[in-house]
Amino acid sequence: xxxxxxxxxxxxxxxxxxxxxxxxxxxxxxxxxxxxxxxxxxxxxxxxxxxxxxxxxxxxxxxxxxxxxxxxxxxxxxxxxxxxxxxxxxxxxxxxxxxxxxxxxxxxxxxxxxxxxxxxxxxxxxxxxxxxxxxxxxxxxxxxxxxxxxxxxxxxxxxxxxxxxxxxxxxxxxxxxxxxxxxxxxxxxxxxxxxxxxxxxxxxxxxxxxxxxxxxxxxxxxxxxxxxxxxxxxxxxxxxxxxxxxxxxxxxxxxxxxxxxxxxxxxxxxxxxxxxxxxxxxxxxxxxxxxxxxxxxxxxxxxxxxxxxxxxxx
Amino acid sequence: xxxxxxxxxxxxxxxxxxxxxxxxxxxxxxxxxxxxxxxxxxxxxxxxxxxxxxxxxxxxxxxxxxxxxxxxxxxxxxxxxxxxxxxxxxxxxxxxxxxxxxxxxxxxxxxxxxxxxxxxxxxxxxxxxxxxxxxxxxxxxxxxxxxxxxxxxxxxxxxxxxxxxxxxxxxxxxxxxxxxxxxxxxxxxxxxxxxxxxxxxxxxxxxxxxxxxxxxxxxxxxxxxxxxxxxxxxxxxxxxxxxxxxxxxxxxxxxxxxxxxxxxxxxxxxxxxxxxxxxxxxxxxxxxxxxxxxxxxxxxxxxxxxxxxx
Numbered sequence: 001x002x003x004x005x006x007x008x009x010x011x012x013x014x015x016x017x018x019x020x021x022x023x024x025x026x027x028x029x030x031x032x033x034x035x036x037x038x039x040x041x042x043x044x045x046x047x048x049x050x051x052x053x054x055x056x057x058x059x060x061x062x063x064x065x066x067x068x069x070x071x072x073x074x075x076x077x078x079x080x081x082x083x084x085x086x087x088x089x090x091x092x093x094x095x096x097x098x099x100x101x102x103x104x105x106x107x108x109x110x111x112x113x114x115x116x117x118x119x120x121x122x123x124x125x126x127x128x129x130x131x132x133x134x135x136x137x138x139x140x141x142x143x144x145x146x147x148x149x150x151x152x153x154x155x156x157x158x159x160x161x162x163x164x165x166x167x168x169x170x171x172x173x174x175x176x177x178x179x180x181x182x183x184x185x186x187x188x189x190x191x192x193x194x195x196x197x198x199x200x201x202x203x204x205x206x207x208x209x210x211x212x213x214x215x216x217x218x219x220x221x222x223x224x225x226x227x228x229x230x231x232x233x234x235x236x237x238x239x240x241x242x243x244x245x246x247x248x249x250x251x252x253x254x255x256x257x258x259x260x261x262x263x264x265x266x267x268x269x270x271x272x273x274x275x276x277x278x279x280x281x282x283x284x285x286x287x288x289x290x291x292x293x294x295x296x297x298x299x300x301x302x303x304x305x306x307x308x309x310x311x312x313x314x
Numbered sequence: 315x316x317x318x319x320x321x322x323x324x325x326x327x328x329x330x331x332x333x334x335x336x337x338x339x340x341x342x343x344x345x346x347x348x349x350x351x352x353x354x355x356x357x358x359x360x361x362x363x364x365x366x367x368x369x370x371x372x373x374x375x376x377x378x379x380x381x382x383x384x385x386x387x388x389x390x391x392x393x394x395x396x397x398x399x400x401x402x403x404x405x406x407x408x409x410x411x412x413x414x415x416x417x418x419x420x421x422x423x424x425x426x427x428x429x430x431x432x433x434x435x436x437x438x439x440x441x442x443x444x445x446x447x448x449x450x451x452x453x454x455x456x457x458x459x460x461x462x463x464x465x466x467x468x469x470x471x472x473x474x475x476x477x478x479x480x481x482x483x484x485x486x487x488x489x490x491x492x493x494x495x496x497x498x499x500x501x502x503x504x505x506x507x508x509x510x511x512x513x514x515x516x517x518x519x520x521x522x523x524x525x526x527x528x529x530x531x532x533x534x535x536x537x538x539x540x541x542x543x544x545x546x547x548x549x550x551x552x553x554x555x556x557x558x559x560x561x562x563x564x565x566x567x568x569x570x571x572x573x574x575x576x577x578x579x580x581x582x583x584x585x586x587x588x589x590x591x592x593x594x595x596x597x598x599x600x601x602x603x604x605x606x607x608x609x610x611x612x613x614x615x616x617x618x619x620x621x622x623x624x
Contacts, residue, residue, distance in 0.1 A: 043453025
């Protein structure tokens with residue numbers, strides 16, 4: 001601790017008390033956070049106007065709750081929103097299933113005895129997590145495209161199909177293929193957290209179980225699974241909080257005229273109706289509702305975790 | 315990750331004798347071998363296609379090993395107008411954005427560990443809470459427009475400077491440094507800035523390596539901001555250009571025609587849509603492939619701390 005004499009001398013020399021000096025040093029960064037994270041919230045006002053880019057809010061017409069009502073005003077719009085929400089929830093729901101595969105992946109990987117093999121698998125399977133969705137799409141295109149894609153060539157050569165399949169431009173199984181791509185990209189990475197949790201389990205527990213004659217499977221069931229349960233719970237809470245936030249990159253790059261109706265998740269829908277369709281106010285309304293519901297989901301999931309685990313995750 | 319596990323000899327022996335266990339391990343090894351292959355083969359496939367005879371790759375005939383190896387594709391592709399600009403933009407935003415994020419994460423984290431600061435914990439929460447809410451993409455887009463950040467290079471770097479996730483990472487790390495380290499400098503009545511640069515910064519290098527790697531990969535991979543904010547071709551990033559090349563085959567054919575001013579006699583090196591797509595893909599993915607093996611442990615270190623702090 002600094003003595004009070006020193007503090008006094010400091011403030012005398014610089015003219016500003018130390019506590020404000022520290023704050024002033026932080027201030028530029030706080031301003032950045034204010035601008036890029038808080039100011040967009042003011043944009044929610046656009047949900048109550050007919051806003052067109054290039055015009056100020058004063059020049060725009062105030063319409064009250066018009067856009068909110070318009071979501072449910074006619075049967076066409078209701079069907080659209082329903083379709084988009086079903087897509088969003090279906091893809092997120094399948095994503096939750098993937099969440100359950102990651103711990104199994106980690107447990108099985110942990111059973112591999114050869115250290116070099118285990119480490120190589122871990123390093124190489126996390127690689128796809130670090131490439132962008134555009135690159136994933138480039139990879140998908142190289143492997144699956146209808147003209148010279150590797151998969152089509154192989155299937156043709158094997159005589160399993162007569163003419164090439166257009167997997168990328170197909171309206172069938174879109175939710176499933178999207179989930180599979182997410183899995184290809186993210187499974188190895190999600191497993192890392194569980195591997196860490198497994199490594200953190202007290203080895204003595206296993207020794208004790210072995211003395212009691214527990215088989216390898218029983219050890220997994222009664223020691224490993226409870227050991228990774230907290231990690232699972234935290235990730236589940238995050239996944240539930242993000243049920244409506246699938247992000248947009250993946251669906252944007254894989255989107256085409258044929259699969260559009262089943263690939264359009266909320267984030268992509270907002271982009272399509274606003275930036276492409278020009279309905280900025282309606283887009284704002286939808287994304288505003290989405291943000292509020294997501295925040296609610298986060299609080300509910302966190303509360304549930306608190307009850308189950310006795311401690312919240314934040 | 316790197317804990318050494320000692321396997322008792324008796325367990326090994328028992329498993330070796332049991333057929334069930336043997337079958338389990340066989341299946342287990344096979345599964346992981348195949349899944350790993352699935353994760354890396356696509357990159358290998360694209361790579362061998364970029365260095366093979368372009369007439370064969372256009373028909374999808376190169377699958378296991380390169381045929382008719384040549385490196386002309388990489389030379390030709392860089393001549394496509396716009397691609398080198400895009401590479402410059404991508405590299406620029408990655409280098410500048412990463413430097414700013416790393417500096418800001420370190421400095422902000424250092425400041426918010428100072429108990430003396432006015433309303434310290436409030437400001438810390440003010441930053442960190444932004445991880446959990448989001449106004450939505452359209453209000454963000456309109457704000458960026460109003461700030462004049464459309465068709466502006468700074469739109470790539472400014473919004474990412476203060477990353478709450480990185481601040482949490484570094485702050486946790488700084489708190490683990492014994493305060494005696496810093497106090498030793500305080501005696502010489504050095505200012506905060508000097509203490510930060512001379513003492514805290516060097517001690518934080520391991521966690522800053524993690525932040526650097528995360529931030530660089532994030533910057534390199536970013537696609538959405540170009541899509542929303544940039545209409546000026548000069549500001550397109552490699553990711554964006556690649557996406558356009560894959561989806562707009564007619565545009566691509568025109569580009570190819572225009573680049574082939576001096577007609578090459580060797581047909582195997584004549585650019586086809588396939589060769590251009592694959593080569594550009596390889597150029598975009600190469601930096602990740604190169605840095606990844608060396609920095610993998612930093613990624614892992616980062617997610618561990620991040621996950622614990624939630």
